[in-house]
Amino acid sequence: CLFDKHSFHDKRKRRKERTDFVKCNKEDELSLFKTKLDLHVHYEFIINSPDHEAAKIWIGNLGKTATHALVYAQLYTPDGVCHGLHPFIVQVKDPKTLLAMPGVMVGDIGKKLGQNGLDNGFVLFCDVRIPRENLLNSTGDITPEGLYVTPYKDPNKRFGASLGALSGGRVGITRMSVINLKLAISIAIRYSAARKQFGPSEEEEIPVLEYQLQQWRLIPYLAAIFALDYFSKSLFINFLEFQIGLMMKDNSDRQAEIGREIHALSCASKPLSSWTAQQAVQECREACGGHGYLTMNRIGDIRNDNDPNCTYEGDNNVILQQTSNYLLTWIMLYLFSGKSTNESPLGSLNFLGDFHTILSKVFEVTVEDECLDSSVPLLAYKWLVCYLLQESYLKIQQEKQMGKSDFEAKNNSQVYYCHTLAIAYIELTALQRFHDFTHDSSVPHGLQTVLKKLCALYGLWSLSKHIAVLYQGGYFCGKKCTELIQSSILTLCSQLKNDAVSLVDTIAPSDFILNSPIGKGDGEIYKNLWSAILQGKGALERPSWWMTFSSDKPLVGSLRGKL
Ligand SMILES: CCCCCCCCCC(=O)SCCNC(=O)CCNC(=O)[C@H](O)C(C)(C)COP(=O)(O)OP(=O)(O)OC[C@H]1O[C@@H](n2cnc3c(N)ncnc32)[C@H](O)[C@@H]1OP(=O)(O)O
Ligand SMILES: Cc1cc2nc3c(=O)[nH]c(=O)nc-3n(C[C@H](O)[C@H](O)[C@H](O)COP(=O)(O)OP(=O)(O)OC[C@H]3O[C@@H](n4cnc5c(N)ncnc54)[C@H](O)[C@@H]3O)c2cc1C
Structure with a gap:
């Protein structure tokens, strides 16, 4: 020293x-x-x-x-x-x-x-x-x-580069959550296809998957699996491109832009994927009735193991703010400063080049047949993101005009504005990528029909959570718009119901890995469950405390008060 x-x-x-x-x-x-x-x-x-x-x-x-x-x-x-x-x-x-x-x-x-x-x-x-x-x-x-x-000249930029390592974890967690979603939905759909309950007559009972309500609870999550599976893989490939650039010491502006876009995408893809999985697992737990609550059927473990995906590598609600910050930077740089729009290297911002045209659009579908296509929710999502971007920007400005600091203005513009904006942006990106894939000529024709239905269902079902904003901003007008979205969701659920078990068979791991008696591929839920119950440790034995209790049992009435 x-x-x-x-x-x-x-x-x-x-x-x-x-x-x-x-x-x-x-x-x-x-x-x-x-x-x-x-x-x-x-x-x-x-x-x-x-x-x-x-x-x-x-x-x-x-x-x-x-x-x-x-x-x-x-x-x-x-x-x-x-x-x-x-x-x-x-x-x-x-x-x-x-x-x-x-x-x-x-x-x-x-x-x-x-x-x-x-x-x-x-x-x-x-x-x-x-x-x-x-x-x-x-x-x-x-x-x-x-x-x-x-x-780095700007300490904030150096800090950002130093945090770049976190993006890889967030991309990884996006995929990990999709895996949990696959596990839970595989169990619930196989069970629902085999479990019979009630029916149109005394003699006939029908599988619970035949009920519209059960379909509506589970099949949109099945669609989400296919959409998010494709999206998370494509994001991983984007991330690989970024990593290769880092390893090759690429100092170009494009490389830096990819880093920023990956950061924005992964800070919203992790929340989208982990929350979708978390909500789905709970729905699956209930959709399997009491058996969903039995530890051996695995849904509880899946729920607890998926849960921290919402928190680690950045709490979902906190990192979504990184995504909205990125979008708001775009609006300030390229829209209100009058500069011409640029394209983002991974393409997630390209549609913003038509910002004003998109905002002038309204929902034009009049019949259900037209609504069963993913281009319908896609158009609506583009409008939604432009609208929320504009409104979030204006809300922050309004807060500042009221004398709030930058810090307060941002905090007071999260709920209903920036937070929803970040979610809508990532749902749009996921939908856009899956839509492009399902319409790609390289996808075998025989698969395209079912994949397009899954894509349309995922888009319409996700969009249905934003209906209030669609009316608020004037994209929807009159009750027909909502009726069309709702009836299309139900039609697609019903059309996909007969394919549901086959679709699950394509995504489920082997029975050994899934490790759930009610989720086995043979659909023999009662045989498998019965066998697992009987093999349970001590299933037919007296309780462990029986001996102690019976050998040292107090006489009836001996504990009664003596007074
Ligand atoms: C394979 C999967 C394995 C999964 C296992 C997971 C195990 C879990 C392990 C962990 O949980 S490890 C711990 C993980 N910890 C976190 O994720 C921390 C979460 N918090 C943060 O990342 C920061 O608090 C946050 C960036 C959200 C906010 O920090 P600040 O408010 O101080 O930063 P600010 O927003 O001013 O960002 C500074 C700049 O850095 C930029 N930046 C931040 N993170 C970046 C990033 N990752 N990449 C690129 N840029 C980034 C950011 O955009 C911004 O750029 P600009 O100045 O240009 O606006
Ligand atoms: C299973 C598990 C494994 C982990 N592994 C690691 C690891 O290996 N390495 C490691 O370093 N860390 C690890 N962590 C820690 C993890 O990264 C943090 O828990 C996570 O980043 C969230 O931070 P926090 O716990 O400090 O939450 P806090 O920041 O204290 O958040 C608490 C609540 O406040 C809200 N909140 C916070 N800030 C804001 C804001 N600005 N605006 C609005 N709401 C806000 C959040 O949304 C959250 O609901 C792990 C955590 C878990 C659960």
Whole structure:
């Protein structure tokens, strides 16, 4: 150490006055890491967490398994300047003993609602020294002379680039949620096709899937599987293109634009996919009646395992704001400043080039036959996004005119405006991509019919949640518009009902993986359920407490009050 003790402590003292954020593994958190970080002249960093509130918790694998952590910390240079969040590799455990390294307090946070196959940990640091090389330096570095250097002029841009790693997780979670959706719907549709209940006469009982209500509850989610499956794969391919650009050190404007668009898309695709799955799993649980509540049938586990997809890698409600910020930047840059519109590299903004024309449109469909096509919800969605974009922008301006700060104006414009805007934008993008796919000549003709129906159903059903805004902005007028959307949804559900089991067979994993007696591919729900129940541990045995209870049983009346 080139600092003498005195000067080192002086620096520590000055640091004490600051509250810094250190994020372990990934950036964010509920509990802040109040940490001090010094650059040592021997080019070591020193990390400290002043108290338990500074503990970073929830880190996947850190509780029991991981030996090294990626820590996001505020980087301070010896001149006292803070350069913002940077990623550091820190060894937290000895790989031979799995015991904590000196100065590191690391442990497991305990049982969670789900995902207990993975340990989540906490960590605190006390004077932990790490070499200068442990700073991952793609967005900022320290020279051998101890100077901070970065290729980014704007600290916010450097911060954004540093958070770019989170996009990959969000793209991944979008797909993970689709998998959960597939599992739950496979179980519920197979069960509903086999489970008979009531009927038109005393003698005849019909499968519950024959009921319009059951179809309306489940088949739109089946359509959502196909739409979101295609969309999430296409997003993953976009993400790969972006990663290849990063690896090839592509510094072009296009590469930077792809990064921003992926960020906007993934911050909304994760909410769309995880919320769709979460709502679907609950619907499936109820659609399977009491058996849906039996642990062995798996729906409870799927619900609990999908649940954190709504929270980790950024809470859905929080990251949706990143998407609406992106869209609002577009409107300010290209619309109100009078510049001509540009096309976004991944195409999700291209339709905004016709912003004014789209806004002047109204719903023109008059008969159900025309409404059974995905081009109908697609047009409506384009109008919806343009309208919500305009209204969100105006709402923020209005808040500012009332004297609100930028921070307050944004916060007060989320509900009914920016939040809905981000959701409508991602639903439109998912629908547009699936629509293009189902109309592509490379798709075999024999499959196109059913895929187009699924696409139309997904579009109409998603759109039906925005009916109030469609009337509010004048796209819909009169009750006929809603009637057409509703009757088309029911017609498509009924048309797809006979294909539902075959469609499930194309997406369900093997019975071994699905692991649900009522969801098995053979449809023998009662045989499978009966067999699983009888094989249950202790199913036919007396309760474990019986012996204790009967050998030490109080006499009847002996516990009665003596007075
Ligand atoms: C394979 C799948 C595996 C799944 C397992 C998952 C396990 C889960 C693990 C975790 O949960 S790890 C922890 C994950 N933590 C988070 O996701 C943190 C969520 N919070 C945030 O990302 C930030 O708080 C947030 C960006 C939402 C808001 O931060 P700020 O309000 O300080 O930032 P701001 O909005 O001012 O953004 C600064 C700039 O960075 C940009 N930016 C932010 N994130 C970016 C990103 N990811 N890519 C590109 N740009 C990004 C942003 O657009 C903006 O650009 P502009 O200045 O040009 O407007
Ligand atoms: C199973 C699991 C695994 C995880 N694994 C990891 C991991 O490996 N590494 C890691 O670093 N983290 C991990 N996390 C933590 C996770 O990333 C965070 O929980 C997540 O980012 C949400 O942050 P938070 O918990 O601080 O929520 P908070 O930000 O405290 O949010 C609480 C509530 O407040 C609302 N809210 C917050 N800010 C706003 C706002 N600006 N406007 C409106 N509403 C707002 C949110 O919508 C939310 O409903 C994990 C979490 C879970 C559940």
